[in-house]
Amino acid sequence: xxxxxxxxxxxxxxxxxxxxxxxxxxxxxxxxxxxxxxxxxxxxxxxxxxxxxxxxxxxxxxxxxxxxxxxxxxxxxxxxxxxxxxxxxxxxxxxxxxxxxxxxxxxxxxxxxxxxxxxxxxxxxxxxxxxxxxxxxxxxxxxxxxxxxxxxxxxxxxxxxxxxxxxxxxxxxxxxxxxxxxxxxxxxxxxxxxxxxxxxxxxxxxxxxxxxxxxxxxxxxxxxxxxxxxxxxxxxxxxxxxxxxxxxxxxxxxxxxxxxxxxxxxxxxxxxxxxxxxxxxxxxxxxxxxxxxxxxxxxxxxxxxxxxxxxxxxxxxxxxxxxxxxxxxxxxxxxxxxxxxxxxxxxxxxxxxxxxxxxxxxxxxxxxxxxxxxxxxxxxxxxxxxxxxxxxxxxxxxxxxxxxxxxxxxxxxxxxxxxxxxxxxxxxxxxxxxxxxxxxxxxxxxxxxxxxxxxxxxxxxxxxxxxx
Numbered sequence: 455x456x457x458x459x460x461x462x463x464x465x466x467x468x469x470x471x472x473x474x475x476x477x478x479x480x481x482x483x484x485x486x487x488x489x490x491x492x493x494x495x496x497x498x499x500x501x502x503x504x505x506x507x508x509x510x511x512x513x514x515x516x517x518x519x520x521x522x523x524x525x526x527x528x529x530x531x532x533x534x535x536x537x538x539x540x541x542x543x544x545x546x547x548x549x550x551x552x553x554x555x556x557x558x559x560x561x562x563x564x565x566x567x568x569x570x571x572x573x574x575x576x577x578x579x580x581x582x583x584x585x586x587x588x589x590x591x592x593x594x595x596x597x598x599x600x601x602x603x604x605x606x607x608x609x610x611x612x613x614x615x616x617x618x619x620x621x622x623x624x625x626x627x628x629x630x631x632x633x634x635x636x637x638x639x640x641x642x643x644x645x646x647x648x649x650x651x652x653x654x655x656x657x658x659x660x661x662x663x664x665x666x667x668x669x670x671x672x673x674x675x676x677x678x679x680x681x682x683x684x685x686x687x688x689x690x691x692x693x694x695x696x697x698x699x700x701x702x703x704x705x706x707x708x709x710x711x712x713x714x715x716x717x718x719x720x721x722x723x724x725x726x727x728x729x730x731x732x733x734x735x736x737x738x739x740x741x742x743x744x745x746x747x748x749x750x751x752x753x754x755x756x757x758x759x760x761x762x763x764x765x766x767x768x769x770x771x772x773x774x775x776x777x778x779x780x781x782x783x784x785x786x787x788x789x790x791x792x793x794x795x796x797x798x799x800x801x802x803x804x805x806x807x808x809x810x811x812x813x814x815x816x817x818x819x820x821x822x823x824x825x826x827x828x829x830x831x832x833x834x835x836x837x838x839x840x841x842x843x844x845x846x847x848x849x850x851x852x853x854x855x856x857x858x859x860x861x862x863x864x865x866x867x868x869x870x871x872x873x874x875x876x877x878x879x880x881x882x883x884x885x886x887x888x889x890x891x892x893x894x895x896x897x898x899x900x901x902x903x904x905x906x907x908x909x910x911x912x913x914x915x916x917x918x919x920x921x922x
Contacts, residue, residue: 479631479633479634479637480630480631480633480634481588481591481592481595481631481633481634484588485553485556485592488546488549488550488553488588489553489557491546491550492516493512493516493546493547493550495508495509495512495513495516496509498542498547503541503542504537504538504541504542505537507530507534508534508537508538511527511530511531511534512534512538515554520554520557520558520561521561524558524565524568525562525565528565528567528568529568531558531568532568532569535551535554535555535569536569536577538551539551539552539577539578539581540577545584545586545589548581548584548586548589549586549588549589549592552581552589552592552593552596553592555569555596556592556595556596556599559596559599559600559603560599563599563603564603566599566600566603566604567604569596569600570600570604570606574609574612575597575600575601575608575609575612575616576612578593578596578597578600579593579597579612579615579616581593582594582616582619587630587631588631590631591623591631591634591635594616594619594620594623594634594635594638595634595637595638597616597638598637598638598641598642599641601613601616601641601642601645601648602641602642602644602645607645607647607648608648610651613648613651614651614654614655617642617648617651617652617655617657618655620635620638620639620642621655621656621657621660623635624636624660624661624664625660625664632669632673633672633673633676636673636676636677636680637676639652639657639676639677639680640676640679640680640683643680643683643684644683646686646687649684649687649690650687650690652684653690653693658681658684658690658693658694658697658699659697661677661680661681662681662697662698662699662702664677665677665678665702665703665706666702666705671710671711671712671715674706674715675712675714675715675718678703678706678715678718678719678722679718681694681699681703681722682718682721682722682725685722685725685726685729686725686729687729688729688730688731691725691726691729691730692730692731692732692735694726695726695738695739695742695794698795698796699722699726700723700726700739700742700743700746700748700795701742701746701795701796701797703719703722703723704743704746704747704748704751705746706719707719707720707748707751708747708751713760713762713765716755716760716765717762717764717765717768720765720768720769720772721764721768723743723748723768723772724768724771724772726739727739727740727772727775737779737782738791738794740775740776740778740779741779741783741787741788741790741791742791742794742795743772743776744776744779744780744783744791745788745791745792745795745797746795746797748772748776749773749776749777749780752769752772752773752776755769756769756773785803785806785809785813786809786813786816788801788803789803789804789809789813790824793824793827793828793847794824794827796827796831796835796840797840798831798839798840798843798844798847799839799843800839800843804843804846804847804850810850810851810853810854811854814850814851814853814854814855814858815855817851817855818855818861822861822865825848825851825861825862825865825867826865828844828847828848828867829848829862829865829866829867829870831844832844832845832848832867832870832871832874833866833870838877838879838881838882839881841874841877841879841882841885841886842879842881842882842884842885843885845871845874845882845885845886845888845889846885846888846889848862848867848871848889849885849888849889849891849892849893850892852889852892852893853892853895859893862893868890868893871886871889871890871893872886872890874886875887875890
């Protein structure tokens with residue numbers, strides 16, 4: 455879905471209102487202070503740091519404001535600001551110039567062409583490397599507006615550099631401007647052309663890692679908003695849960711005390727079902743939501759009956775789709791979804807001998823996807839329950855599938871199971887020991903059959919020799 459279509463479903467979250475949401479951000483508070491500063495343009499002129507033209511324009515702009523001058527002389531306006539940004543080095547003056555540019559753009563989106571017709575993004579991209587954090591983040595805010603509001607898309611090289619910078623800022627600990635970074639992404643990701651570039655710089659994975667770390671509700675809302683906008687692209691909606699999006703968002707939904715966070719999470723869930731073109735992917739997303747106890751949260755929301763129409767519409771839609779998917783689920787579907795979620799627990803399916811007899815071979819489907827996931831969990835998961843269940847499942851797979859031992863060894867599973875024999879948790883040690891025994895018994899059974907065959911051949915040879 456293109457930018458135009460996304461904007462049609464965002465009438466209540468236009469740029470102005472999103473700016474109001476972030477009005478108390480550190481960047482906005484600092485910008486308010488900087489607007490009150492008076493710059494002595496005459497001293498710059500006297501020291502020959504700026505031209506008479508630039509001096510006269512800035513004096514006029516300071517006196518008359520930004521309402522009409524940029525539209526009367528757009529080319530002059532662009533030239534003056536880009537010239538000043540290039541030739542002035544004092545932080546306070548650069549801060550003032552950036553706030554003025556941002557104000558000019560905020561008054562009218564069409565003014566984006568004023569600052570993009572000549573030197574494109576380079577003067578602003580250069581400012582991302584300044585030491586002053588306010589300058590960096592105000593420049594980043596301006597870049598987002600120019601990239602989204604101008605009809606020409608951002609050059610791929612510039613786009614990759616800019617998105618990588620935003621991602622690095624998100625990863626920083628205690629970044630006081632994180633709301634502003636998230637706001638830039640909220641804007642950028644509404645343009646379909648920029649979404650796959652975001653994916654290529656590990657953007658989705660980064661958003662979800664930060665969301666899993668329990669950030670404050672404002673940043674939480676903004677980052678989930680980014681995921682929501684991404685899911686308007688059908689291909690990205692199909693990929694989203696490969697990054698473990700559904701379990702992380704289900705946790706946020708469960709813990710949320712802010713209605714706007716609840717609303718945006720439900721909207722993402724709805725897109726993850728509606729937008730994929732492959733119905734099988736939509737079905738898998740439904741099952742993953744069921745596995746992550748989303749139905750329970752929907753039931754709670756239904757009882758509360760929010761006054762927000764969007765929330766209740768999404769609750770009704772999700773309830774219907776998830777209930778239908780539950781009725782259609784086979785025991786293997788439930789098992790596969792649980793494994794893919796990475797949240798293994800002692801659900802009845804694990805201990806069912808009938809399940810393993812009938813389904814052990816199915817763990818080889820899709821390039822042994824489920825087995826690889828179990829081995830991955832053994833290697834990287836730290837939850838003792840997950841580790842214990844994964845050991846048990848690998849043992850059952852080996853017991854019920856003839857070539858299971860060989861495949862598990864190929865995938866590195868045996869090594870990881872044996873490593874868990876010394877785990878701190880007694881239940882993990884116990885299940886790892888059982889799994890190792892099953893791996894070994896499989897070997898003994900094979901060895902026993904070989905010895906038995908050799909004995910029969912030997913006896914047959916003796917009989918033949920006697921007859922001769």
